[in-house]
Amino acid sequence: MVDRIADPWGERTPYGPGQQWPVRVDRYLADGRSDADVDRWVQSASVLHSNGDALDIGVAEGRIVGVRGRAVDRINRGRVDPKDLYGWQANHSPDRLTRPLVRDGDRLVETDWDTAMGRIVARSKELLDGPGGWGHFGFYTSGQLFLEEYYTLGVIGKAGLGTPHMDGNTRLCTATAAAAMKASFGTDGQPGSYTDVDHCDAIALWGHNVAETQTVLWMRMLDRRRGPNPPAMLAVDPRATPVAREADLHLAVRNGTNVALMNGLLREIIRRGWYDHDYVEAHMLGFDELCRIVDGYPPSRVADICDVPAADVERAAELLGASQRLLSTVLQGFYQSNQATAAACGVNNLHLVRGMIGRPGAGIYQMNGQPTAQNTRETGADGDLPGLRNWDNQRHVEELARLWNVDVDTIPHWAPPTHAMQIFRYAEQGSIKLLWISATNPAVSLPELHRIRQILTRPELFVVVQDLFLTETAELADVVLPAATWGEKTGTFTSVDRTVHISDKAVDPPGEARPDLDIFLDYARRMDFRDRDGQPLIDWSGPEEVFEAWKECSRGRPCDYTGITYEKLRGGSGIQWPCTDEHPDGTERLYTDGHFHTDPDYCETYGHDLATGAEFTEAEYRAKEPKGRAFLHTVDYQPSPEVPDDQHPLLLTTGRTVYQFHTRTKTGRAPQLNQAAPDVWVELNPADAARFGIVEGDLVGVSSARGAIQARARLCGIRPGVVFLPFHYGYFDQDPTDRTPRAANELTITAWDPVSKQPLFKVAAVAVAKLADGRGVPSPAPTVGGSAPPADADVPPTVGGPAAEATSGKE
Amino acid sequence: MHLAHYLGLLHRAQVNLADAFRQVADAHAEEPDIEHLCQQQAKRCDAHAEQLHPFVARYSEDAPDEPDRLHSQLFTGTRTGGIGLLRDLQDLYLMAAECDITWTVVGQAAYGARDKELLAVVRRCEGETAIQLKWLRTRMKAAAPQALVVAD
CATH class of the missing domain: 2.40.40.20 (Barwin-like endoglucanases)
Known part of the structure; x- marks a missing residue:
């Protein structure tokens, strides 16, 4: 027996470089049950963090009674995060929403689905009537639904209503990962694989407290650290996290100064000849400009800006520069901080100039914070075009118009999608009049909450909330829709390292709660969205049909799912995209040949100025002749918009x-x-x-x-x-x-x-x-x-x- | 040599643009990206003006009198609301465009004067002005449909 509250990481199973990570199967069954008391195990994966740990849901007498890790899976080899061991019990919480609610003055009252959906549809039709009607709709979704749900929502938004005002709470967790990979490599998509932990000789954790955010990935790192020939470890974090305590070198930088640190480290790497000259020559653009900027960041200046010893900056550069198989992971200490995209690009730069990409042990995890954030990004529920397409590329938009059989100008592509904070700003100003929030809780998670509450309670704003419980956000809604959750519905989702898992329905949802997919499909039906031939725009009835439709949307794009089926996902390990007829078992690493996704016809963006967000045009991008080369982007350090003063020290x-x-x-x-x-x-x-x-x-x-x-x-x-x-x-x-x-x-x-x-x-x-x-x-x-x-x-x-x-x- | 006048024109255009960026930042502080980036770009304009200053001083020593109607007024204060923001950004765009073409003209003159130092300043700064134009265009493109078609 092990108390996984007292010890979230459990017992060590040490292993050496190049060896397979040993299996360790974690299991928690409530009320003293054993395997013999379980009627059946239903395949799933974790939705309480982004690691994608595969697990089985134990069912007895029609109820979930526990979980166990899937030994067969490439990601966790049987291990389970404590949040997953115990978190499933929330499914049975007595305060689950079981009926729709509608606002009656200052109260929410129970009603039936027809009444609740009727109110949403009546308001929607009223708003859609007239020029610019699309602009009154805003959707704020999640990183916790399933791929099929996001794709459906994306089609409703883009081809049904035609609004660019759609985003996920992934904006808070993983938007910078996507932006940095687009900027450096041409498209979103993690280059690395979790198995890089098995092969690396150094691990650098950039603002990433992996011990608490992805415990199973940390177990893998710890097992390497306790085995023969362990990897060196560098932690950058202002807190003394378990990662910082374990690391050989901890840089507790001043918050908001990551760009100065990355520039300084790159300067040392380049000056001391620890970069791969031939690789840079063959596969990079922007090396001279990179050198010009980072040259202004000698260790002494980095020490001043970041408030760490200059000698530690040099030691960090040595640790990184001496490595032959460097693994980096990046998370919120970079993504939610000042100059986020530039800092995350700095990590990409480090790997690119050292040629530390696309081979075992040499990997980058631009992490996600949430379990299904990858799918929010892939399917366009974060506002981007699905299939990692480029909104500024007319041919990409035409592909979608053909796929959905709608007019090309129905699909919003005149500007980048409206990001979450701007959606709330439009709602504050009154031009967005219907805000549909699914599976997220902005009344607690967005910045400056008094403002968010004010927006959500504006009488002119019609707020729909779709959730499991009466959250702080749902309390303020006009209509609350009770949703089914993990274990109560079927769908797929994808981990940080592109591993696709299926999560099957194990039990029925409580009361009248419905899967989010059913809710979106019901809305589409009631709104009677039509294609160019007058046929229903969306004619799917269940998750597998949506998945098959999504596969067509993904065809030929980096996130190609065409070789995956529900059947293939059942029984074994998850499968990494791209998975095609040519690569039926999936693809472990991207960019193994040093050819990046930067071709102008293929890339997801024509690029930005990292300091302002100014967009470059197609013509400007083509003039750079990327030819599959990666971009080395950096900027000068700029202080945060808010720095301490006498009143707030x-x-x-x-x-x-x-x-x-x-x-x-x-x-x-x-x-x-x-x-x-x-x-x-x-x-x-x-x-x-x-x-x-x-x-x-x-x-x-x-x-x-x-x-x-x-x-x-x-x-x-x-x-x-x-x-x-x-x-x-x-x-x-x-x-x-x-x-x-x-x-x-x-x-x-x-x-x-x-x-x-x-x-x-x-x-x-x-x-x-x-x-x-x-x-x-x-x-x-x-x-x-x-x-x-x-x-x-x-x-x-x-x-x-x-x-x-x-x-x-x-x- | 009339270069001093164009240097003076550019210098004043940068000072005016810095001031306008700051006014727009203050007037639209409820748009956090506008406030932050306008303040940031104001500083950039300050730095441009500062770098030009020694050349203005150097060339004005033997300059003839300033010609008539050298300077023009492009900014007369900020506005409010969604469409007001769009108009204010448009003013900034025109002011940045004036700087942009003036950098080009001054750069050409620097070639003529064989002034490598001035040319280096032009090369450093004109790219930053070009980015200002791009950013303003990017932001206006995103804001225009909502402000002009959707908002009441």
Whole structure:
């Protein structure tokens, strides 16, 4: 038995370079059940993080009773993240939405589907009538639905209504990954494979606390670190995360300065001859300009800007430069920070100039934060054109028009898609009048929450929310649609390293809740969207039909799914796209021949100026004659839009704990997870805490120019001058009449990266003040992860106890 | 040599553009990207003006009198709302376009004057002005349909 709350990563299974990662099957069955008590196992994969861990859902008497990892799968080899071990219990939560709700004055009242959908359709038809009607619709979706649902939503938006106002909450998590890969390689799509961990000799983690965000990937890294010939490890993070503690070198940079660091590291790599001259000559564009810019970042200047020792910058460059098989992973410390796209491109540059791409061990993971974010991007539910097509390429738009049999000008392609923050701005100004939010909770997750709540409660704005529970966002809706969730519907989704999994229906949804796909299809039917021949635009009835249609849409594009079927996905391991007739088993790595997706007829973008987001034209792009070469892009460092001052002397960064996902809609309803991290806390460096007279457990007020919250203090290893708040905690489990401000996003700034349009969650200026004495009671922060207190602190360890007993073994 | 007048024209155009960027940033602070990027570009214009300054001083020493109607007024203050934003960006676009063509003219003159230092400044700055134009065009293209067709 193993308590996977006390030890989220479980027992080590060490292995050496080039060996296969050993199997370890993790299992949790509730109420003391064993395998003998399970009627059937239903194949699925994780939807509580982006790693794509394959697992089976155990069913007994028509209910989910537990999960176990799939030993056969390439991604996890049987392992399961603690969120997945325990999180499924939320499916059975008594407060699941089981009937549609409609607004009646200041109340939401239960109704039937006909009434709820009737209201949405009546308002939609009213808005669509007249020139510019498309512009009144906004869709804000998720990184947690299935591929089939996103594709359907994308077709409704682009070919049915014809609106560019569609985005996912993937804008908050993974937009920069997509933008950086488009900029460097020509299209979205991860070059690497998770098996690069098996082969690498160095791992660099750029703003990526993988130990808490993708625990199974971290287990793989730890197993290499405990085996023979372990990889060196570099961590860049302002917090003392488990990754930073494990790393050979930790650069606790000042938030918002990543571009200066990347420029400085590239300068050292180039100056000291650690780049691959022949590879650069043959496969790169922009090397001279790159050299010109990075030359301005000697270690001493990087040290000044980033506030790390110059010697450490040199040591980091040595670690990177000495590696022969370098693996990099990048996440929110870069994506949600200042100059996000430029910083993420900096990691691409490092790999490109060293030729560290497209071979075992030499890989890049521009990570996703969410389980199905990859599909939001591929299918166009983030506003992009499906199949990683280029909205500015007329021929790409014509392909879609032919596929959907609609007029080419129905499809919005006159400008880039409207990103999430701009959608909310149009709603604030009143030009978007219907906002349909599916499977996400912007009333807790977007920046500057008082503003978001104001927008969602505007009487002129008709808000539809489709979710499992009455979230903080659903409370403000005009119509609430009860959705089925993972385990209650069938569909596919794709991991960071392009591995496609199927998730089959295991049990029926509660009450009248319906799969999101059924809801979208019902809307399309009721709206009576037609193609050019007067036939129904969307005639699909179930997920497999949609998947087959999607395969045609993906044909010939980087994310080619044409060789995949539901049947092929069942039984074995997941399959990596592109998967075609020529590559029926999928494709492990991209760019193995140094030929990138930058051909003008194939690429997903004609490029941007990274400092402003200014777009280049097709003619300008063609003039560069990319011919399959990758782009080396960088810019000069610019300070964040908000930096500390006398009134707000500290920098706020927000993030996650291993025990919670997003706004706790599910994990907050799984007892073991919620008890491990039940309430918000604020992390302070002991030096800062002493300055403000704060000790462990004290109630602290944290305020910015936007708002103020309260949280109990955890003194820990965060860098001085920086405070951390987990962004998970909203208000759904507080008494509506007596809510204490605690959501981190009350404080965050409304600002975004000029290229990826990803909001900046890592660089708000805040003040802290002690509000009340903790009387020796420690904060509710877990002792596991980035919030771990110093070893000598008198804080009881986070444990799960008997209720969290799981099994783990070789089988 | 009349180069001093064109240098003066460019210098003033950069100063005016910096000021206009700042006014637009303040007037449309509810559009965070506009505010942030206009402030950023204002600084860029300041830097251009600063780099031009020594050449203005050098060439004005032996310059004839300034010709009539050298300068023109392109900006008379900001507006509000969606269409107001579009018009303000359009003003910035025209001002940046004036800078853009003036960099070209000054660059040609720098060739004539065999002034390598001035040419280097032109080469450094004209690309940044071109990016300003591109950014303004990009932002206006995205905003136009909503402001002109959709909004009430």
